[in-house]
Amino acid sequence: MTNKEIASALRQTGDLIELTGGNPYRANAFGRAARTIRGLEDAVTDLVQDDELTSVNGIGDGLSEQIQDLLQRGSFDLRDELLSAVPTGLLDVLKVKGLGTKKVRTLWQELGITSLDELDEAARADQVRSLSGFGKKTQENIIENVALLRAYSNRRRFADAIRAAREVHTVLTDGDAFDRVVFTGELRRKVETVQALDMVVATSDGADHVIQFLQEADDTAPFDPDTISVTTEVEDADALVETPLTSGLSLRLFVCTPDAFGTTLWRTTGSKDHVATYIREHGDPGMHATEAAIFEGAGVDVVPPELREDDGEWEAATDGHLPNLISVDDLQGTVHNHSTYSDGSHSLRQMAEKARSMGLSYFGICDHSQSLQVASGMKPDEVERQQDEIRSLNEEYAENTESPFRIFSGIESDILRDGSLDYDDEILASFDFIVASIHSGFNMTVNEATERIITAVENPYTSILGHPTGRLLLVREGYEIDHDRVIDACASNNVAIELNANPYRLDIDWRYIKRAIEKGVLISINPDAHAMIELENVRWGVEVARKGWLTAEHCLNAKSLDEFEAWLTARRPA
Template identity: 40%
Template sequence: MENKTIARSLRLLSQLMELHNDNPFKIKSVANAAFKVDKLPYAISSKSLEEIEKIDGLGKSISAKVWELLQTGTMQELQDILADTPEGIVEMLGIKGIGPKKIVIIWKDLGIENIGELYYACNENRLIEAKGFGLKTQEEIKKVIEFKMAAQGKFLYAQAETLVNTLSEELTTWLKTSDPEPLLQVAGDYRRYLEIIEELDFVIGVSDPAATIAKLPLLKELPFEKQAENTFAAMSAFGLRVQLHICPKEDFYLNLFKLTGNEAHVQEVLKLTGNGPFTDEQTIYQQAGLSYVEPELREGLNEIELAKTNQLPQLITYDDLKGSLHNHSTWSDGVHTLEQMAVYCKDTLHLEYLGMCDHSKSAFYANGLNEQRIFAQHQEIDALNQKLAPFKIFKGIESDILNDGSLDYSDDILKTFDFVVASVHSNLRMDEEKATARLIKAVENPYTTILGHPTGRLLLSRKGYPIDYAKVIDACAANHVVIEINANPLRLDLDWRWHRYALEKGVLLSVNPDAHRMEGFRDMHYGVYIGRKGGLQAKQCLNAFSLAQITDYFNSRK
């Protein structure tokens, strides 16, 4: 065992001891020993126990730990303390810019136990109010976590979108050096709005592919290498793999089609239509005797059968949205005031209404509202509704679902709200049976209007609550409870793979940004994308209702 390996084990032990508020003198001794071992000019593994005990700064106790490591490959004290520490907390120790003191605050005060939750908390601006943190520290932590995500080669759709926009401009400029009117479009998983992106496929149509390929060296930021005939790949500085598929213009739409849909969809359509040439993708489907299938639906499910009988859904668009439900303000853990959020919705987004759903009292880490503060907030909402009319702010709450499935306010309080979003934020480690029963009980509460982010998942970070989706959706159908599509790019929960089942059961969905600042409303775009992927139509989306319609809906629920 090398000195560095031993030093790392001792350093980790000292950090964990600090997390668990161990004796400061003992912590310092172990940390100093880690430094000493790392700097030794010889291999400590070549020494006997007696010789190790004589090394300056080690002493008998720490020498015994080093000897234990050398003899067994482990250290019992380290294993014991690791067993008492969540795995995600240990992983946080590797984040540059936060040491054990800050991690204790993150863990004990904010209730955050893994890097995914920490990243989400940065997006919600929850760190800046914690002791020892500020906006600069929060942004630095967020950047480090994004870098770690990039190292895994997988990206959230919203992260990939940034690169697509930049690359599209750069590629268009480059292409025009060889063709004045090139064709360019991104295909693959990105065009199908998948929530996780591992590769970007750009399809390029030009008059002279050979001339364009000859100019690839001009793209100095992306050193493309040949993968196959007319296909070139490079790794972006962002960490996401990029492929260029270069073809003659007459083959562009066939290649775009082939590289967009999953294999099952592509093969089934090509059996009906052949290989062209085609002037656009619509022609491909027309020649196959099919209605045009939007890219996001091309997953080899039942979209071909629906296209044969002209029964494809009329997919929702962003412009169909009339309001924004489930949002937070400075009353709990938001960045902007209630009035700022409302005015932004009214004047910038031109929406008809806002649903304010600050955290409930169980979310103490998020400055959740007790009963007295609810009354005060409702007074402010009444005043703003007079000031901003006809724009309407609905009185909502994100009420925590407790372990037994009950909500964390009495019926007397719950009935004062226009609508209630019921969400799980704690104890995400129940087995499927208990987790499902917990959600169903919350759904059966007569005051529950919307089931918020049903699994609590954080993409690329936390798998989410194990639930029996069908049973939970059936309960929502039976109790006329809406299910949220949480539009935050880290969540996109309810998963699109269950949208169709919910819609077939007559359950309304709601595209909710869970916005904690004005910019957060923009996430509704991602919610719409994932709703479209699940086959959502405007008439099946709660916040596509007009102000009059949703007012009637909330009143009927009461």
């Protein structure tokens, strides 16, 4: 069980305590424990094994026992009691954006709502707005957000999907039952949200062999061996074997012979338009054991799987102009991170040391600015105190001349409603760089949002535009902006655009990265890390950056320490 899964169970327990009218202090204790565990660098399983779990701040003997029960049997007594005390459908209602536990409790007690269907029906029947604390706007939002939740229910974020896929892959490749098992489809193209886990299975023994393997798999396998469907009319494959996973996704196995593996993998990887363009230009590729043979047959370079979206990749492959896509190893620094100065879980020193241990040569701290009080935004005196600590730490790092490392003083400044930045110019000028982001006031027209961002971009102190649309994948649609106008403004003002690598965001959308590159705008792959372990989120940003044709040349934090410092110096206001 991962730290994330443990934290989710504890957070749910806290919500259930509130939902059932339990002790609010107890509910808060579970919420705090969930946040602590989510931010731990060490695995909870290791801490339990070493008998060190109670050394974690906020984890006493009682919580420790409950977590150990959770690891042993997947739950604990209090959680089981609470789950038994509420209708199962209420857990789905809790997922509706904008409905906290207090509002869900009101809906349950006063309207008897226990499912998404009942909630949607009550809102459409105009029954919700009369409740205390709701109103017409809340009722309208409920209708909209229930629809969004249903639309999202059959998809998973890429990071979650890849973890689930690796579990399946481990089961399928345990032994020599099959010649090859390889990810395909949206998973292999690294689409930000995935509808199904697709894999190509090469075997000379046919689909029956695959079905038998699934049926005889260990009881701990993440799929249901009793619910298997088979489709035999599948192009370039002998059969499609499908079964649901415990994660809620569907597992789809395209079964083929080894000599048809390349064609099956190619056809199931590319988007429909990518495949159709090839066939229109070069005809049906026929059966091949390798993908490379298909591209060689057309006389073009092999297109990386991420680019197979029919967005100019065939022309680039024909002309020999495919980009040398960025990799995690290209990154030299990380420039949008948080610490305990605002809402982070670890100290400035701890965050910097983690970045240094990853082989990076610079670290940018960007705690929240004063207006974002919910995230403990820094007051001017706290800014001064943090900058004193940065200078002290940099003096330490300067003593190590063999491995240069530097902390840069940054801030994630709120873009206020009029487009201005938080703090006055004197304080803004004290930072090495500024990431400007919107965190509130999302209810804007396209023009309002665009003008608000452009005003911030035109501020001479803005260095990087943070998560441009504020989206949360499968949770919240971002506010709409005119991407072309925003990108043009960034180009005119030498402002980089963040690709926020948090797997819940991945914002800027990869579909606009290519446009930014064409305009000469640098992309900064930022983890937006609030804990040491989250610094590693850059890998998800790199995955989708590759879909946007990003190269190291066009990535801000792929610059060396000296180059990054020179970039900051060149664009500072006089």
